[in-house]
Amino acid sequence: MAGAVEHDYHILPPSPWPFFAGIAALVWGLGMVVFFTGLVPRSGDGAMMEFFFARGLDTIQGRDGSGGGWIILLIGTLMAAYVMYGWWRDVAAESARGEHTPVIDLGLRYGMIMFIMQEAMFFVGWFWMFFELGLFHKFRAGWNPDILENPESYASWPPPSIETVDPWHLPLMNTLILLLSGTTVTWGHHALVHGDRKGAKWGIGLTVALGVLFLAVMAYEYTHLFHYRLEDGMNGTFWLSTNVYGSAFFMATGFHGLHVLIGAIFLFAMWARLMNGGMSPEKHFGLEAAAWYWHFVDVVWLFLFAFIYVAFV
Amino acid sequence: MVAIPGADIPVVHTPADDKPGFWARWFYSTNHKDIGILYLIFGIFSGLLGGFLSFMMRMELATPGIDVFSSEHTYLVFVTMHGLIMIFFMVMPALIGGFGNYFLPIMIGAPDMAFPRMNNLSFWLLPVALICLLISFFVPGAAEGNGFGGAWVMYPPLSTTGSPGPAFDFIIIGLLAAGFSSIFGAINFITTILNMRAPGMTMHKMPLFAWAMLVTAFLLLLALPVLAAALFMLLTDRIEGGTAFFDPARGGDPQMFQHLFWFFGHPEVYIMILPAFGIVSHIVSTFSKKPIFGYLGMAYAMVAIGVVGFVVWAHHMYTVGMDVNVKAYFVLATLVIAVPTGVKVFSWLATMWGGSIRFTVPMLWAIGFIILFVVGGVTGVMLANAGVTTYLHDTYYVVAHFHYVLSMGAVFGIFAGWYYWYGKMFGHHYNGFLARLHFWLFFIGVNVIFFPQHFLGLNSMPRRYIDYPVEFEFWNMVSSWGAWITLASVAVFFVVLIEAFLMRNKRRVGNNYWGEGATTLEWTISSPPPYHQFSVLPRIDAGDSDPHEEVDEAYARREGDSA
């Protein structure tokens, strides 16, 4: 059994990152619970406890006597970010040292495909919810004892009180932004393959910028909906809690926005590696993975646009 | 216990055995075998915890009236946590994380998993998840008290307005962590299987345990994200001024949670049983001294179970008021799964048929598995019928059914694997008499617990209640005696472990202590295996040659090269 290693697989030395990722997850999870529900009531005695452990949402929602509640979540998030940074820095260094043999490169590809598959299934959950609501509202209005008094208001989709977002304004613009970013990321990738590092930097950099622009437009749309609702006294337009249309709309598009953010950070990291002289025309799987992820996010948006914005209004 | 070939083989130390220091080895591990052992230890710990909860429940149910628990709420918290802990923290870690990690790479001739660091992350997310669940016991849940008592299925409104305290949020976070652990694990297993099989090991030559892990990993990969989405919906629904997914007053649909949950939940039951199928196949073949009957049929039966397993979920929802046509579909689809399952059971029997069977300890567990799994399967076929289940839904009949497939199926699979591979993992053997005692006590114990529950269920005793009418007293009492027997068997299990540990130097085992019938690659390397096996990859040839020779030849070649 002894002797030289004669295979191309990765036998890694022990690494602290996974263990600390677990610790970060624990802190982050505790932070989530505190943020959403809180562990101590806001009774006013024990300012320290309340600052750390009282419900953080109160702070966001501007309730009286509230403050804090978000600090553990922040710490957990920062810890997780640090672990990810350290972990992926190690991976990049291993790649730079030439440790990623072709078979390992292939393994990374398989891994990324699986990861995207599970992301897709996550969105299947949200779309399933949306389609159920959009297609079977008549049945629900029929049997649901809680809404027997005014079944008409739930017998159509979206519910009649809702004034939906016009898909041909901001959403169309966002569609174009994302489609354009799909071309720039391909440009960047191909430029790198052909040894044109300058083109690669431009392509990837522009993609990140377009991603940020997408998020900015989305944030604008959200705030618009939010304020419009306030001025209108809940009539006409909608928010997350107005009714289930708002819930499905905001959670589906919101989780997509979160994935755009992740994809943009991923691409930004690859851009930074490019700027630091990393990656070569032959070896740049990190960039490819980021591009795959970006295309995936793009496709999800097309589905959101087609069904949530255009078809079911 | 049969004679162990090569029982006095000395333990040789080689450079491949150089291990990192204690902390780095067990906390920062990147070694699939060490991580597998961590998973197994974790599984044993959680099994004790979940077992303690169920024992307390059985003590409460031994007689009518409320005598052990202080409140019904606490009892329901125990029911809930027992279910969650047994599923996510005992069966899955032991079968998938434990045996999967330890043996899958060896069986396909790989030196380690594809992503050794992510492998460790999969493990460490589990203690994190368990800590979250344990905290949940002690923080406010519903108005009635601490903890969450809305059952492991977490249906709203019990999990939303019915349980406003942080207890349930901790469960959400814990399950998300456990879910990510399994998703990362699934990515790792699939990549390892697709990318790291030894030269010559085609998919159709892969051992059945590897096939089982492949299907299991795909089920995890595709089912868990949907649960994650459903958990996020619960999380935001629980907020005041939050979403309305499951709130009928705002147009929401509580039934949708059940769809999302069971879309995950049904594949989950196959996630728990398929690895056990794989283990049992190896054991049956080894101790019948015959190759498994109908290898390809066995492999593709698992694939079929996996695929069809995704389209049967609503058989858990026959009483929610679904359209009768929808029910008809789900009855049919569910019954279809009995076909590939039958293929598996009959192939095991056909493997034993005409074989020279040795009733070793793992073989006992494997045969016990087959018998009890069939009992659970038959009651499953009954419950697949919507008409029947209209009456049996949420009765003890269902409890008996799923414990026959889980508490006996999956757990017998775990113990079968444990006794089959114990020598391989630790390099020494256990005492055969004690191990048999463990088996018989456990076999009798769980049957005494759960068989009477069929009668209780047929007489409509509902599940998830702390109390029951005196008419049900007799069989409940019997069932609780069974819990005592099972407790005794668990004690014997620990005696087996301690005895084996104390006698470890007297009972060293060789590479292949089961002899001729054991043909997979793990039997070609030392027990315990070197810290990194297969520095030279084994080659599997096209013919049906003996893998032992393959490895010997490979090493001989290498030695020749370096000489």
Ligand code: HEM
């Ligand atoms: C042999 C020891 C075990 C005993 C004595 C036992 C006992 C019980 C009891 C009394 C209940 C409550 C039934 C009800 O009121 O609905 C229960 C529920 C349950 N058990 Fe077990 N159990 C054992 C092992 C297991 C194992 C090994 C598993 C899984 C792998 C398991 C999974 C479950 C599940 C999922 C539930 C349903 C929980 C719920 O309704 O939320 N049990 N068990």
Ligand SMILES: [Cu+2]
């Ligand atoms: Cu099912």
